[in-house]
Amino acid sequence: MTEGPWWRERGPTRPLRVEGGLKARSTRGAIGQSWWSGRFIEVLESLGVGGRLSRGRTYARAGQVISLELSAGSVTGRVQGSRPKPYDVRIGVPTFGKPEWGRVEQAMADSAWYAAKLLAGEMPPDIEEVFTSVGLTLFPASAADLAMDCTCPDQAVPCKHLAAVIYLLAESFDDDPFGILALRGRDRDTLLEHIRERRAPAPEAQPDAGASADLPPAEPGPPPLTECLDRYYAPAGAPPVFAAPAVPVTALLDQLPPLELTVRGRTLPELLRPVYRSLAEG
Structure with missing residues (x-):
């Protein structure tokens, strides 16, 4: 009779207990509370x-995971078994x-909504749409990505x-949602720094010092105050009249x-436009 592998000959075994292991906070039901x-x-x-993940839920809750480390493109851990x-x-x-x-960061910087949320340390719930808009996927798109x-x-x-490591990794995203982005290769500090740089106004071009000789002579400045005290308070002319720019009364709705949310198939801006126009006419 041919003997099989040792792990098939043995009956069910219990994992060795771990002192100070990493435990999932959830004691029942789903693990992980946030949307991400x-x-x-x-x-x-x-x-x-997913059908095989439940095998590690008990390990995750029992504290069998000894260590868990996340870096760009990799998650490593040590798990105590039997x-x-x-x-x-x-x-x-x-x-x-x-x-x-670069494409992702530019898309985030171009949107005041995403930039404000991220710079405030919050993860927008629709952050996946930013990646989709530039042809990428935030989460693995297929089994080949894992x-x-x-x-x-x-x-x-x-x-x-x-599975135990996957559950604890998912729960770690509750504490730091930026870990999802770090897993894809961009840590929080670098991401926020690049968004700030992309939203900062471009510096004004400085004239070339070598070209100063070709510039026309500077015009004389205003006379000293002592020479114009007699006409200092006299008006220089009629003030210019500025016309307010023509802005549609519904311009605010275009910024939403x-x-x-829809009502009878119509979006909220569509429902509010007649109201805004009526208020402007009144």
Whole structure:
């Protein structure tokens, strides 16, 4: 009789307990409270790995994850299983290069809404749309965008050790949603610095010092005050009349961000335009 692998011969085993391990805050139900952590799990489920994630929920809540580190394009962790030596876990995600991040940062800087939210330390709930607008996806778009590996003998991917790390990674996005962007290759400080630079006004061009000799002579300045005291308070002429620019009364509605709210198939700006016009005529 041919003997099978050792892990198939043994019955169900319990993982060795860990002192001071990382534990999920959630004790029941879904793990992760914010939209971005939920979206991360939702994307993984849509890629066909969601059915195997539940295997690691118990590990995540029991504190079997010893360490979890996130860097650009990679998440690594150590998980204690039933064997004395912890398993090494790695999750890889493709990062965006400078050209791709340049397009994303410019799109964020061009929108006062996104720029204000991000510079205030908040993650806009529709941040995915910025990436979509420049032809990119914030979260993995297919299983090919995920590389998962664990040193355990389990052939399933993800195994319970990988799944435990994924759950804790998703929950970490509750504390720092910018971790999602860091995983794609742009840390928070660099992102915000680049947005500020792109929104700053362009410096005025300075004249070339070598060309000053070709400039016409400067015109004389005003006379000293002592020479014009007798006419200092006399009007120099009629003040100019400035006409206010013609602005449509509904211009404010054009500045509203896109809203999903509709009434009988009509958007909120469409419903308010007649009211604004009536107020202006009255």
